[in-house]
Each structure stands twice: as C-alpha cells, then as structure tokens.
Amino acid sequence: MKKIAADAPQTRSADIVAENVERLKALFPEACAEGKIDFATLKQLLGGEVEEREEKYGLNWHGKRRARQLALTPSTGALRPCPEESVDWDTTQNLMIEGDNLEVLKLLQKSYAGKVKLIYIDPPYNTGNDFVYPDDYRDNIKNYLELTGQTDGENRKLSSNTEASGRFHTDWLNMMYPRLKLAKYLLRRDGVIFISIDDGELPALRLAADDIFGEENFLACFVWKSRQNKDNRTLTGASVDHEYIVCYGNNIRGNVRDQSQYSNLDNDSRGDWISANMVGIATAERRPNLHYDLVNPGTGLNYGCPRMGWRYDRDTMARLIDEKRVLWPANPNGRPRRKAFLSELESDFTGFSTFIGDYIFTRDGTADIDALFDVRLFSFPKPVRLITNLIEQGADGEDIVLDFFAGSGTTGHAVMAQNAADGGKRRYILIQLPELLSTENRDQKTAADFCDRLGKPCNIAELTKERLRRAGNKVRGENPMFAGDIGFRVFRLDTTNIRSWEPDRKDLEGTLLDGIDHIKPDRSEQDILYELLLKLGLDLSAPIETRTVAGKQVRSIGAGVLFACLDENIAREDVEPLAFGITAWRAELTPAGDSTVVFRDSAFADDVAKTNLAAILEQRGLGNVRSL
Numbered sequence: 001m002k003k004i005a006a007d008a009p010q011t012r013s014a015d016i017v018a019e020n021v022e023r024l025k026a027l028f029p030e031a032c033a034e035g036k037i038d039f040a041t042l043k044q045l046l047g048g049e050v051e052e053r054e055e056k057y058g059l060n061w062h063g064k065r066r067a068r069q070l071a072l073t074p075s076t077g078a079l080r081p082c083p084e085e086s087v088d089w090d091t092t093q094n095l096m097i098e099g100d101n102l103e104v105l106k107l108l109q110k111s112y113a114g115k116v117k118l119i120y121i122d123p124p125y126n127t128g129n130d131f132v133y134p135d136d137y138r139d140n141i142k143n144y145l146e147l148t149g150q151t152d153g154e155n156r157k158l159s160s161n162t163e164a165s166g167r168f169h170t171d172w173l174n175m176m177y178p179r180l181k182l183a184k185y186l187l188r189r190d191g192v193i194f195i196s197i198d199d200g201e202l203p204a205l206r207l208a209a210d211d212i213f214g215e216e217n218f219l220a221c222f223v224w225k226s227r228q229n230k231d232n233r234t235l236t237g238a239s240v241d242h243e244y245i246v247c248y249g250n251n252i253r254g255n256v257r258d259q260s261q262y263s264n265l266d267n268d269s270r271g272d273w274i275s276a277n278m279v280g281i282a283t284a285e286r287r288p289n290l291h292y293d294l295v296n297p298g299t300g301l302n303y304g305c306p307r308m309g310w311r312y313d314r315d316t317m318a319r320l321i322d323e324k325r326v327l328w329p330a331n332p333n334g335r336p337r338r339k340a341f342l343s344e345l346e347s348d349f350t351g352f353s354t355f356i357g358d359y360i361f362t363r364d365g366t367a368d369i370d371a372l373f374d375v376r377l378f379s380f381p382k383p384v385r386l387i388t389n390l391i392e393q394g395a396d397g398e399d400i401v402l403d404f405f406a407g408s409g410t411t412g413h414a415v416m417a418q419n420a421a422d423g424g425k426r427r428y429i430l431i432q433l434p435e436l437l438s439t440e441n442r443d444q445k446t447a448a449d450f451c452d453r454l455g456k457p458c459n460i461a462e463l464t465k466e467r468l469r470r471a472g473n474k475v476r477g478e479n480p481m482f483a484g485d486i487g488f489r490v491f492r493l494d495t496t497n498i499r500s501w502e503p504d505r506k507d508l509e510g511t512l513l514d515g516i517d518h519i520k521p522d523r524s525e526q527d528i529l530y531e532l533l534l535k536l537g538l539d540l541s542a543p544i545e546t547r548t549v550a551g552k553q554v555r556s557i558g559a560g561v562l563f564a565c566l567d568e569n570i571a572r573e574d575v576e577p578l579a580f581g582i583t584a585w586r587a588e589l590t591p592a593g594d595s596t597v598v599f600r601d602s603a604f605a606d607d608v609a610k611t612n613l614a615a616i617l618e619q620r621g622l623g624n625v626r627s628l
C-alpha cells in the first residue's frame with residue numbers, strides 16, 4: 001500500500017505546466033525527446049511563425065512573467081465543507097466557495113477544467129477607492145489567512161489601490177492576469193466569459209484578455225447604459241452613463257463551422273447544408289425522454305437508440321422528420337443524422353445588440369437587494385435582470401455558470417431566477433473573499449452590524465450566503481410551480497488537512513512523522529474526504545454514501561470512484577472482512593474506470609495488516625490503494 005507522499009499528484013491541484021507539455025507533445029511528437037520539449041525542433045516545425053524580435057506587439061508590464069508563473073504554481077490548500085451554513089446540502093448542485101479566488105480557481109482545475117459554460121465576473125474596477133488583492137507568490141494560503149483575519153497573530157489590512165501607489169495599473173493587472181488565465185482553463189470549448197468593467201481599465205483588460213483568450217476569440221464589447229440621470233460630479237464634466245461588459249469565447253474558430261464544408265447535393269430549396277450528429281450526451285437515468293427507438297416512418301426501418309440517447313425528444317424529432325431534415329442511412333445499423341442549413345447557422349449571439357439600453361440601471365441592482373433586506377448592505381450590486389439576460393443567451397440545460405468575484409451573489413440569484421423562468425437546470429459556482437467589514441468604517445458599518453445581528457463573522461462572504469438563502473426563498477415564493485434547486489453547498493478555503501502534504505513539511509517525511517497520524521487534529525473526516533475528492537478530480541457535489549463494513553465506516557464517493565475508510569484502528573482480523581466488503585460494494589456500483597481506496601496510515605495494527613489488506617484488494621481488482 002503506497003502512502004501518498006508530499007510530492008504525489010494527489011496532494012496538489014492540477015499541474016498546468018505538465019498538461020501544457022502533454023498538449024505540445026501530442027501536437028508535435030517529433031519535438032519531444034526523453035520527455036522534454038526540444039525547443040530548437042519546435043521552432044523549426046513552426047517555420048516563420050515564431051516572433052523573435054525583442055519589441056513585440058502586445059501588453060507588457062512589470063510583473064507579467066511572475067503573474068503568468070503564479071497561475072501555473074499548484075495550490076496546496078484545501079476546500080473544507082461547511083454543511084451547517086449550506087442549504088439543502090444533500091441534494092443541491094450549486095456551490096458557494098469562501099476564499100481568495102486565485103487559490104480556489106487552482107483547486108477547481110482538476111474537477112472542472114473544460115466544464116464551465118459561462119463565466120460572469122465583476123472585478124474591482126480599480127477606481128482608486130477599491131482594494132486590489134495582493135497575492136504573495138511565496139505562500140499564498142498563509143497570505144490569505146492573514147489578510148482575512150483568520151490567523152492568531154497580527155492581521156494585515158487590505159488597503160485600496162490608490163493612484164499614488166505608483167503601480168496603479170500594474171497592481172491591477174498582476175491580480176487579474178493569473179485569474180483570467182485559470183478561468184480560461186475552466187471554460188468549455190464552446191464557453192463564454194463576460195467581464196464587467198469601466199473606462200479606467202477597459203484598455204488594459206482588452207489587451208490582457210486578447211493575450212489570454214486570443215484576439216480571434218473576442219466576441220463583443222457590450223455597452224451598458226447603467227444610469228438614467230446625469231452625473232454632474234465628474235472631473236471632466238461629462239456625465240458617464242455607461243459601463244462595459246467585455247465578452248470572449250473560448251474557441252470561436254473551433255466552433256464556427258467552415259462554410260466551405262456546406263453543399264447542396266440534393267438541390268434542397270433551403271440551400272447549402274452539412275450533415276450533423278443527432279446522438280445525445282445523457283444517460284437514460286438522467287434524460288429518459290431522449291432514449292427511444294428511432295424509426296423511419298417512410299421505410300419502417302428501426303435504427304434503435306444510441307447508448308447516450310438522442311439530442312431531441314420525440315416531439316422535436318417528429319417535427320424534424322416532418323420537415324425532411326433527417327438523413328436516413330440505408331443500413332439500419334447506421335446512425336440517422338440531421339441536415340444543418342448554412343442559412344440557419346446561429347450562434348449564441350445571433351441578433352444580440354452590443355448596446356444594452358433597455359432600461360436596466362445600477363439602481364435596479366440596489367432595489368433587487370433592498371427587496372431582500374431591511375437595511376442597505378451592499379453598494380452597487382449588479383441588477384439581476386442584467387445577468388439573467390446574459391445567462392439566457394449563453395447557458396442552458398444543466399450548464400455550469402461561474403462567478404469568481406461574487407460580491408453580494410447576484411449571479412447565483414440570477415441563475416435561480418432564470419431557471420425558474422425557463423425550467424432550466426443550470427448550476428452556479430460562486431467564489432467570494434471573506435473580505436472583513438468593520439463597524440468603525442462608515443461605509444461598512446451597516447453591513448458589519450447586520451453580520452453581528454446574525455451572529456456571524458463580519459465579512460462580505462456572510463452577506464453573499466445570506467443573500468443566496470433569501471433570494472432562493474424569494475424565487476420559490478414568486479414561482480410556486482418551480483421545483484428547481486435553490487440550495488447551495490458552502491466550502492471554505494484553508495490549508496491542507498494532511499500535515500505531511502504541506503510543502504514546508506517535506507523534510508520531516510519518513511523520519512519524525514512516520515507512524516504518527518498525518519491528519520491534522522482539528523480536521524474532520526468530511527474535510528479529508530472533500531480534499532481527496534477535489535484532488536482526484538471529482539465534482540464537489542458528487543454523492544457520498546456511507547456503510548458500515550466489518551464494523552468500520554466506509555464511504556463511497558462519486559458512486560465508487562473513491563472508497564475511503566478513515567477509521568483509526570484496523571486490526572489483523574478486520575482485514576479480510578473489510579477488503580471483501582469493499583470489493584463487494586464496488587461490484588454493486590460498477591464505476592466506469594478505476595477506483596481508488598484510501599485508509600489512514602496510522603490505523604493499521606502493524607505492517608502485516610496493512611500489506612494483507614492491500615494484497616487482498618489488489619487480487620480482487622483494486623490496485624489503487626493508498627494511505628494518508
């Protein structure tokens with residue numbers, strides 16, 4: 001049985017550098033020698049496309065290299081579950097994560113890379129009055145705990161980024177760049193990101209986003225008329241009545257089909273077409289209405305049902321057949337496909353104006369939140385309707401919507417409201433810093449007093465959670481027929497739960513700590529389960545089932561992808577019944593791939609018990625056995 005050592009992949013968030021190298025290797029195997037990239041060969045393979053001049057076009061600032069590096073450094077933190085602060089913990093698919101978004105975005109990579117359909121963010125605009133989070137590349141988790149008042153010692157204060165700092169745009173870019181880079185990895189291939197901003201950082205944001213997402217993936221810069229009445233207080237005298245929402249796709253070129261592939265072999269009056277796939281992506285348990293035998297009414301040939309069903313329900317399919325859009329293969333073992341006409345090619349943005357002037361103003365955002373509370377808690381939240389408009393365009397079905405500068409939680413509210421409006425099952429992931437609120441600060445006093453009244457710590461993440469609780473009830477109250485998800489699971493960023501996984505403990509491994517418990521004493525079994533789950537790349541809302549096997553509590557996570565028994569005592573006589581019980585349970589669940597089984601290293605009575613347990617499990621097909 002192998003112990004998960006400090007340098008094992010399971011102790012870290014995703015290793016993005018290693019993934020980048022793998023991608024290059026797959027594209028250019030000849031530029032790879034003994035596991036390393038041969039840069040000279042790679043350059044040769046790219047011909048004249050390599051930019052080698054020192055003065056290149058693009059955005060540069062002091063710290064860019066470090067900012068890029070910061071995104072690539074794995075996190076050693078963990079997300080600790082907080083069921084008591086959550087709503088509908090057992091059933092909800094929504095997540096509210098309290099923490100610094102840089103570390104959290106790193107921790108989410110293994111489970112959510114390529115899975116998020118829509119990201120909306122409303123970062124600090126860098127007006128000079130807002131604070132810009134200062135990352136510390138040496139130990140960002142310690143930095144986070146200090147900045148948010150979660151350490152015993154002297155806490156450092158978050159201060160606003162003023163123009164007098166001399167590094168005004170630099171500080172903002174250093175903060176934004178690694179976060180946007182990590183966000184890109186989370187986006188699905190057809191995903192989109194919307195970023196709110198004003199004139200102050202629009203130019204820097206556009207250039208940074210061009211750099212990260214690619215200029216060719218720029219979709220639109222929406223102008224939002226955000227105020228109705230003139231503002232007479234500006235320095236220049238001009239009343240600035242708008243903000244921007246900058247939008248990039250993840251892979252526009254890959255998604256927009258090459259028009260040269262369309263043709264009109266059968267002289268269809270609707271013009272050129274290509275044949276498109278109609279096979280679905282959901283199992284029969286999830287979408288039973290998409291699983292049925294497809295029969296050609298003209299010939300009576302039955303084409304059966306693919307394993308993942310069809311993309312359309314029976315009624316839609318009947319209409320497609322009626323409109324002669326279905327292509328029937330002669331062989332019943334073939335798959336019927338659909339005619340997709342060039343004239344009907346649509347994107348998420350077809351017909352969408354880049355001017356949002358339809359009377360949704362900043363003050364509506366204030367009214368939305370005022371309707372939930374009896375005091376004014378948050379300055380300038382975005383209007384729910386502004387965000388539902390974006391969500392309606394860019395996400396549907398069970399798509400994941402992410403906001404990693406959640407503030408008062410408007411995006412979570414908007415996801416629930418839009419689901420209630422159109423019956424969607426979109427899920428949200430929100431990330432918010434527990435930014436401290438002080439009763440001594442005039443602007444924060446009302447919110448801080450409110451937290452005190454609730455008996456909660458005084459920070460913005462508490463406001464986010466309370467808004468989500470109240471917004472969920474309001475959406476349900478206003479839509480009595482809506483049976484969708486109004487819950488959320490809360491997680492909190494912290495240091496790892498496993499002592500020996502901490503980077504500065506590496507030296508002790510195998511000596512001092514061997515034989516003693518590596519799990520930190522103040523951490524619960526649930527903390528450890530969720531750390532394992534995330535580092536194995538499972539969904540944070542994956543189901544966890546508990547059974548008693550040979551008198552020990554065993555958990556199955558993600559229907560048998562991971563089994564964990566963190567009991568503190570495993571005697572020699574427990575070994576056989578425990579191993580048999582786990583393998584029988586796995587046989588019942590039949591997970592698609594390998595399963596990992598994890599035990600507490602210090603639990604075994606002796607080495608014989610440990611070795612025997614691993615051997616029995618291996619004999620029965622469970623070779624991935626680890627200890628903590």
Ligand SMILES: C[S@@+](CC[C@H](N)C(=O)[O-])C[C@H]1O[C@@H](n2cnc3c(N)ncnc32)[C@H](O)[C@@H]1O
Nearest residue numbers: 100101122133381382405407408410432433435
């Ligand atoms: C402009 S507000 C977002 C408002 C939000 N759109 C709404 O409608 O309520 C930006 C938020 O980002 C949070 N924030 C700033 N830096 C952060 C970081 N490093 N990690 C997580 N949240 C952060 C701030 O605390 C602030 O609440």
